[in-house]
Amino acid sequence: MKNLKNEASRSVLSLLFGRMQQTARLMCGLPDYDAYVAHLRNRHPGQPVPSYEMFFRDRQEARYGRGMARCC
Amino acid sequence: MTLAQKGLWFGVSIAGAAAMAILALNRGETISAMWMVVASVCIFMLAYRFYSSFIATKIMALDNTRITPAVRINDGLDYVPTNNFVLFGHHFAAIAGAGPLIGPVLAAQMGYLPGLIWILVGAVLAGCVQDMVVLFLSTRRGGDSLGKMIRNELGREAGTVALIGVLAIMIILLAVLGLVIVKALAESPWGTFTVAMTIPIAVLMGVYMRFIRPGKIGEASVIGLVLLLLALLGGASVAQHPTLSVLFTLTGTQLAWCLIVYGFIASVLPVWLVLAPRDYLSTFLKVGTILLLAIGIVFTMPELHMPALTRFIDGTGPVWAGSLFPFLFITIACGAVSGFHALIASGTTPKMIEKESDIRPLGYGAMIVESFVAVMALAAACILDPAVYFALNSPAALIGTSVESAATAISQLGFVVTPETLSQMAADVGESTILSRTGGAPTLAVGMAHILSEFVGGKAMMAIWYHFAILFEALFILTTLDAGTRVARFMIQDLLGSVSPALGRTTSLAGNLLATTLCVAGWGYFLYQGVIDPLGGINTLWPLFGISNQMLAAIALTLCTVLIVKMGHARHVWVPLVPLAWLLICTLTAAGQKLWHPDPKIGFLAHANVFSTALAEGRLIAPAKSIAQMEQLIFNDRIDAALCALFAVVVIAVAGFGLRTALRAHGSIGQEQVARA
Numbered sequence: 001m002k003n004l005k006n007e008a009s010r011s012v013l014s015l016l017f018g019r020m021q022q023t024a025r026l027m028c029g030l031p032d033y034d035a036y037v038a039h040l041r042n043r044h045p046g047q048p049v050p051s052y053e054m055f056f057r058d059r060q061e062a063r064y065g066r067g068m069a070r071c072c
Numbered sequence: 073m074t075l076a077q078k079g080l081w082f083g084v085s086i087a088g089a090a091a092m093a094i095l096a097l098n099r100g101e102t103i104s105a106m107w108m109v110v111a112s113v114c115i116f117m118l119a120y121r122f123y124s125s126f127i128a129t130k131i132m133a134l135d136n137t138r139i140t141p142a143v144r145i146n147d148g149l150d151y152v153p154t155n156n157f158v159l160f161g162h163h164f165a166a167i168a169g170a171g172p173l174i175g176p177v178l179a180a181q182m183g184y185l186p187g188l189i190w191i192l193v194g195a196v197l198a199g200c201v202q203d204m205v206v207l208f209l210s211t212r213r214g215g216d217s218l219g220k221m222i223r224n225e226l227g228r229e230a231g232t233v234a235l236i237g238v239l240a241i242m243i244i245l246l247a248v249l250g251l252v253i254v255k256a257l258a259e260s261p262w263g264t265f266t267v268a269m270t271i272p273i274a275v276l277m278g279v280y281m282r283f284i285r286p287g288k289i290g291e292a293s294v295i296g297l298v299l300l301l302l303a304l305l306g307g308a309s310v311a312q313h314p315t316l317s318v319l320f321t322l323t324g325t326q327l328a329w330c331l332i333v334y335g336f337i338a339s340v341l342p343v344w345l346v347l348a349p350r351d352y353l354s355t356f357l358k359v360g361t362i363l364l365l366a367i368g369i370v371f372t373m374p375e376l377h378m379p380a381l382t383r384f385i386d387g388t389g390p391v392w393a394g395s396l397f398p399f400l401f402i403t404i405a406c407g408a409v410s411g412f413h414a415l416i417a418s419g420t421t422p423k424m425i426e427k428e429s430d431i432r433p434l435g436y437g438a439m440i441v442e443s444f445v446a447v448m449a450l451a452a453a454c455i456l457d458p459a460v461y462f463a464l465n466s467p468a469a470l471i472g473t474s475v476e477s478a479a480t481a482i483s484q485l486g487f488v489v490t491p492e493t494l495s496q497m498a499a500d501v502g503e504s505t506i507l508s509r510t511g512g513a514p515t516l517a518v519g520m521a522h523i524l525s526e527f528v529g530g531k532a533m534m535a536i537w538y539h540f541a542i543l544f545e546a547l548f549i550l551t552t553l554d555a556g557t558r559v560a561r562f563m564i565q566d567l568l569g570s571v572s573p574a575l576g577r578t579t580s581l582a583g584n585l586l587a588t589t590l591c592v593a594g595w596g597y598f599l600y601q602g603v604i605d606p607l608g609g610i611n612t613l614w615p616l617f618g619i620s621n622q623m624l625a626a627i628a629l630t631l632c633t634v635l636i637v638k639m640g641h642a643r644h645v646w647v648p649l650v651p652l653a654w655l656l657i658c659t660l661t662a663a664g665q666k667l668w669h670p671d672p673k674i675g676f677l678a679h680a681n682v683f684s685t686a687l688a689e690g691r692l693i694a695p696a697k698s699i700a701q702m703e704q705l706i707f708n709d710r711i712d713a714a715l716c717a718l719f720a721v722v723v724i725a726v727a728g729f730g731l732r733t734a735l736r737a738h739g740s741i742g743q744e745q746v747a748r749a
Binding site for chain 1 (some may be wrong): 146147148149150152154155157158159161162165281286287289290343344347348351352355356359420555558562578
């Protein structure tokens with residue numbers, strides 16, 4: 001019983017940490033890599049999956065590309 | 073609503089009303105800044121709970137069974153259904169900028185009350201409504217941008233006019249933010265050294281994230297932050313070093329040229345090298361410092377020393393010229409209502425919304441937080457001794473350049489101060505002088521240093537906190553400057569592309585360099601003109617920026633009004649129409665006064681007349697030292713006037729297109745109803 005509770009709180013913590021990391025990355029315009037990989041696997045099974053590095057480079061270019069608005 | 077809930081909301085209303093009454097009726101004695109916090113929190117809670125809910129259910133009719141673009145398109149990159157809280161962080165980081173920190177500081181010359189009331193009323197009825205409705209409209213239209221929605225809904229001409237307007241506001245925004253940095257760093261070796269160090273730090277982070285540990289934003293940011301704090305501490309030694317301090321003591325014009333060259337280079341280089349890493353660092357520092365300031369205010373509960381109202385509501389203030397109406401309402405643009413947010417709310421955020429009910433916390437909620445930042449900035453300015461505030465914000469032409477002349481001039485304004493107080497304040501914050509450090513950033517930094525040093529470190533830490541605050545502001549203003557230059561470059565390339573397709577291609581080096589040069593020359597011109605302006609430049613540029621930002625808000629609210637009529641909600645059209653009408657009245661009155669006001673401190677053309685009359689009589693007026701400089705100043709005034717007229721024409725044109733579309737839509741809906749009956 002105690003173990004279960006510990007495990008539950010650990011998974012809550014890791015979820016919280018994951019969300020915080022995701023928030024921090026998205027603030028810099030970097031979407032969730034795992035979600036992208038999952039999306040490719042589900043919807044485009046034949047396509048090659050880019051490495052995190054390639055994904056990062058691509059998104060970095062995109063953030064400062066055409067049409068990005070930046071506030072005063 | 074249960075009885076307990078009714079009781080709770082009744083309590084919130086009473087608390088908010090009581091805090092507001094204490095703030096408004098207080099005369100003579102100092103009260104705690106906490107009352108500002110209490111009043112704002114209560115009003116924001118009520119507005120969110122009731123007004124945003126009314127708009128969400130009665131007008132937008134948010135419906136979670138409708139599929140959002142994120143769910144429908146879901147490409148894993150731009151369109152990704154994203155958790156509400158995660159997306160809130162993204163959206164807030166995108167809308168939070170320097171605007172809400174600077175406008176309220178400048179508005180403090182009229183006392184704390186007018187600024188506070190406008191921030192609260194403006195946010196609740198205009199700013200939050202605009203952000204939320206635009207976010208909603210864009211979400212329902214597949215994440216379309218503001219420009220595209222205007223083109224589709226109001227017609228092609230309206231779209232083109234709006235595009236020109238957005239480009240003009242970008243240029244003015246970049247110039248005025250550049251001016252704020254120049255004013256904060258001029259003759260300050262500590263500040264200049266620290267801010268200059270952000271460039272090599274960014275390059276180091278960029279190389280780290282590219283080659284050493286690819287894509288590790290967190291690690292690179294921690295390294296960057298540590299180096300930044302070292303640079304901050306090192307700045308104190310640099311300021312005392314005999315040769316280094318000379319090297320980093322730059323005049324306003326030197327700094328202006330540095331910024332212009334920097335802006336050009338940083339926006340042309342590959343983004344991973346300087347632009348992106350600096351952006352990451354400034355994003356985290358921005359959010360962290362805002363939190364720190366909020367905690368600091370709540371824990372130290374500083375007293376407000378600025379009166380509720382000063383006599384400068386009549387328009388004779390030294391910080392900026394012009395009476396309360398209309399100029400207060402354009403001085404505080406961001407924080408109350410910011411047209412720029414309409415670009416963000418129709419940018420990346422609508423493409424990531426998971427379900428429609430998230431639109432309310434994202435649109436209305438994030439703007440409430442942004443307004444709260446503006447309230448904190450106002451508080452930070454108003455806890456200062458008013459004499460110190462006016463010493464910081466009055467141009468040298470009015471208070472002279474010595475503490476003695478400043479103390480005399482400011483005492484005559486009604487805020488008695490000794491020269492020793494002014495030199496002691498400069499010593500406390502580690503600067504050679506605090507006189508005429510206009511532009512808002514140094515005032516905010518002194519206020520933050522007061523609050524944060526009381527919270528951590530005491531008086532000994534005040535100089536470090538001051539330079540930390542300057543660094544925090546300069547860092548994200550510079551990020552706006554380089555990224556904004558890049559965005560404006562793409563806009564100019566779009567326009568160039570319609571003339572010569574070769575120049576429009578973003579891969580074309582010639583097109584890239586030409587568009588960047590045009591953009592940097594545009595904001596550089598206004599920046600340079602502001603730096604040499606004897607009245608401080610802010611007096612000229614900030615109203616232009618405010619007018620342009622409110623103009624953009626008026627354009628966005630025109631779109632909201634039209635689409636609400638099109639949706640068949642003409643009965644509720646007052647929701648966007650009332651703030652729209654107010655913004656039109658304020659921006660057009662302000663633009664009219666900036667053009668034709670007989671007082672040369674306010675009217676551009678009156679100012680040009682003073683100089684051209686003198687020129688005809690063969691006299692020179694400071695700061696001009698030659699006939700050519702006199703002619704240059706007259707030319708500058710006319711350019712400012714032309715820009716102001718352009719803003720007025722743009723807003724009138726878009727409002728006209730909107731009215732035409734709304735009437736047509738209302739007519740056809742009316743006919744349908746008749747036909748159905």
